[in-house]
Amino acid sequence: MNTAPFSFELFPPRNATVAARMPDIARRLGALGPEFISVTFGASGSTQDRSLDVLKYIRETTTVRAMAHLTCVGASVASVSAVVNEFIDAGIVDFLALRGDIPQGVTAAECFDELSTAAELTQLIRGIRRSRIPGELAPVAPGANRWRLREHRDGIIAVAAYPNGHPESRDLQQDLDALLAKQAAGANLAITQLFFEADDYLRFIDQARSAGVTIPILPGIMPITSVARLRRIVELTGEPWPERFADALDSCNSDAARRELGVAQASALSYDLLAGGAPGLHIYTHNRIDEPVEILGRVGAISRAQAEAALIEPNTASTSAQ
Ligand code: FAD
Numbered sequence: 256m257n258t259a260p261f262s263f264e265l266f267p268p269r270n271a272t273v274a275a276r277m278p279d280i281a282r283r284l285g286a287l288g289p290e291f292i293s294v295t296f297g298a299s300g301s302t303q304d305r306s307l308d309v310l311k312y313i314r315e316t317t318t319v320r321a322m323a324h325l326t327c328v329g330a331s332v333a334s335v336s337a338v339v340n341e342f343i344d345a346g347i348v349d350f351l352a353l354r355g356d357i358p359q360g361v362t363a364a365e366c367f368d369e370l371s372t373a374a375e376l377t378q379l380i381r382g383i384r385r386s387r388i389p390g391e392l393a394p395v396a397p398g399a400n401r402w403r404l405r406e407h408r409d410g411i412i413a414v415a416a417y418p419n420g421h422p423e424s425r426d427l428q429q430d431l432d433a434l435l436a437k438q439a440a441g442a443n444l445a446i447t448q449l450f451f452e453a454d455d456y457l458r459f460i461d462q463a464r465s466a467g468v469t470i471p472i473l474p475g476i477m478p479i480t481s482v483a484r485l486r487r488i489v490e491l492t493g494e495p496w497p498e499r500f501a502d503a504l505d506s507c508n509s510d511a512a513r514r515e516l517g518v519a520q521a522s523a524l525s526y527d528l529l530a531g532g533a534p535g536l537h538i539y540t541h542n543r544i545d546e547p548v549e550i551l552g553r554v555g556a557i558s559r560a561q562a563e564a565a566l567i568e569p570n571t572a573s574t575s576a577q
Pocket residue numbers: 294295296297298324325326351352353354355356357371372373374414415416417421423424425429430433434437446447448449475
């Protein structure tokens with residue numbers, strides 16, 4: 256079966272109850288056969304230990320690549336190097352290199368120490384990897400039929416990309432230049448910020464390819480099942496307000512209807528992206544299992560049996576976790 260490749264993002268649990276469920280969440284998502292599972296990293300290293308715990312669960316409960324997000328905002332070369340070395344010591348060799356958001360009330364000049372862009376962080380991680388792990392980072396190339404990261408034997412340094420522009424960017428060219436700088440620094444994969452229209456991504460791919468970006472650019476998909484979450488996400492990411500989707504969510508009269516709409520929107524978007532040539536799907540799971548499984552099932556990336564197995568609870572607790 257030539258199904259679409261996919262990957263997941265998890266975030267470190269915020270309380271002990273969810274922490275206890277994380278190994279099970281990692282195991283069940285891992286059993287679906289993602290190319291990798293990435294784990295977010297709080298700005299200024301605020302979640303460092305909890306991020307590492309989740310990465311370790313992925314390694315212990317699955318055979319899937321565990322990818323660590325790392326940020327460099329406000330950090331020194333020495334402190335970031337110590338984190339990279341600690342992660343490599345724990346067996347984590349794949350990274351998503353990010354600058355991180357500038358905290359509110361602080362200027363960029365006040366906030367950056369020795370590292371001020373994700374490109375610089377990429378270069379630092381690449382240097383440390385080189386000294387610790389023999390061999391260069393190979394380009395991620397499409398497999399015989401489909402892009403398969405699982406079959407890529409070398410490490411991954413992924414970076415962020417913004418189909419609708421980063422909020423701090425003057426224009427598209429600045430975003431393309433930033434992405435090219437990250438590629439030149441050694442990144443071999445990009446993962447996008449969420450967006451709501453397939454054309455946003457497909458247009459950006461054309462522009463990036465024309466500008467010389469050659470690395471795969473994986474679209475980030477986020478199932479959004481409430482207006483409150485939509486507001487929070489748009490505020491956090493600076494994405495344009497998706498009028499039509501927001502109105503449709505607003506007019507739903509039950510949680511079940513909002514959930515169905517969110518899953519349907521993410522599934523239709525995923526379908527259009529894959530049909531348009533996207534190399535796979537990166538799903539922001541919010542530590543949930545059921546919506547990602549439904550989306551993957553609807554686009555035919557997993558079988559019905561896989562979906563049913565993933566939804567079996569080990570106990571009677573709900574399948575969601577924050
Ligand atoms: P960069 O690529 O360094 O730059 C962002 C923008 O700054 C560029 O688009 C460009 O406009 C400008 N810029 C960069 N370099 C230059 C230059 N040399 N000259 C002029 N302008 C420049 N945040 C977290 O805190 N933790 C996470 O785990 C996390 N995970 C994420 C995962 C994904 C897939 C994405 C898309 C974002 C994630 N973020 C995370 C958010 C991210 O940290 C923010 O979007 C941040 O504001 C920018 O990070 P970056 O790595 O894109 O920065």
